[in-house]
Amino acid sequence: MLDRFFELFVIVLVIFFITLLLMEKVSYIYNINEKYQIIYNQFMDGRVLIKEITEQYTDNICNLTSNNFNPSIMDNLASFPYEIIYENLSNTSQEYIFSNDNITNMQNNYIEFNRVCYYNGSLYLVSVLVQ
Amino acid sequence: MKSFSISIFIELVVVIIVLYFILTSTYYSNFYIRGYNKEDLYASLISINYMYLNNTQQLNSSLYQIVTNILPYYYVEINGQVAFNNTNLNESEQGIETFYIINGSVDYVDIYWK
Numbered sequence: 001m002l003d004r005f006f007e008l009f010v011i012v013l014v015i016f017f018i019t020l021l022l023m024e025k026v027s028y029i030y031n032i033n034e035k036y037q038i039i040y041n042q043f044m045d046g047r048v049l050i051k052e053i054t055e056q057y058t059d060n061i062c063n064l065t066s067n068n069f070n071p072s073i074m075d076n077l078a079s080f081p082y083e084i085i086y087e088n089l090s091n092t093s094q095e096y097i098f099s100n101d102n103i104t105n106m107q108n109n110y111i112e113f114n115r116v117c118y119y120n121g122s123l124y125l126v127s128v129l130v131q
Numbered sequence: 132m133k134s135f136s137i138s139i140f141i142e143l144v145v146v147i148i149v150l151y152f153i154l155t156s157t158y159y160s161n162f163y164i165r166g167y168n169k170e171d172l173y174a175s176l177i178s179i180n181y182m183y184l185n186n187t188q189q190l191n192s193s194l195y196q197i198v199t200n201i202l203p204y205y206y207v208e209i210n211g212q213v214a215f216n217n218t219n220l221n222e223s224e225q226g227i228e229t230f231y232i233i234n235g236s237v238d239y240v241d242i243y244w245k
Contacts, residue, residue, distance in 0.1 A: 006140065010140060010143060013143075013147075014143065014147065017147045017151065021150070021151060025154065050171070060177075060181075061177050062174050062178040063178065089196045089200070113171065114171060114200055115171045115175050115201070116175040116197040116200055118178040121182075123178065123196050123197065125200050
């Protein structure tokens with residue numbers, strides 16, 4: 001009688017754990033989809049932002065103007081966390097960084113977009129980091 | 132009647148616990164993605180036109196600044212001769228040809244990358 005009880009108990013336990021595993025797998029697939037959606041959103045945000053700062057706020061495509069170095073414009077471009085870095089390639093000590101207040105930590109999980117543009121006689125590396 | 136043995140029960144429990152950890156382990160990583168680079172390269176190459184270049188050597192240095200900052204693997208030719216590269220031509224997958232007019236003469240530039 002006790003043997004029969006233990007057999008049933010083991011079967012119930014196995015079924016219970018298999019159910020848990022299946023549920024874990026399903027939630028894992030949902031998490032992957034969510035992760036890809038976040039990356040997709042980051043990617044589209046970054047593309048729009050880099051096109052805007054190198055084509056809309058400039059004289060022509062990739063011909064930077066003083067608008068690009070104006071903090072009141074560059075710090076309020078979007079609500080998502082971003083960082084814009086202008087680096088002079090001829091004089092590497094010259095660097096301008098603009099960002100909005102929503103940034104938490106730019107050390108990981110970001111997408112970077114780079115363009116090289118002309119301003120005031122030299123080439124600048126324009127980087128847009130989107131979190 | 133079959134008798135129940137405790138060793139099988141323990142084995143089962145251990146196997147289930149191990150399986151649980153193997154199947155539910157997810158790979159968490161910090162990711163850093165470099166954005167799509169073809170359109171950025173085209174836009175960046177336009178900026179050479181705003182510079183006042185005098186000779187092919189200056190074109191070479193400007194191209195070097197642009198290409199090395201945007202492409203991870205590149206193979207660049209100016210007028211059919213290798214200017215700078217960090218990969219072989221047969222390994223590259225895509226490429227573009229463009230030209231710049233400097234002092235009235237045309238300089239052809241081929242950029243390949245992978």
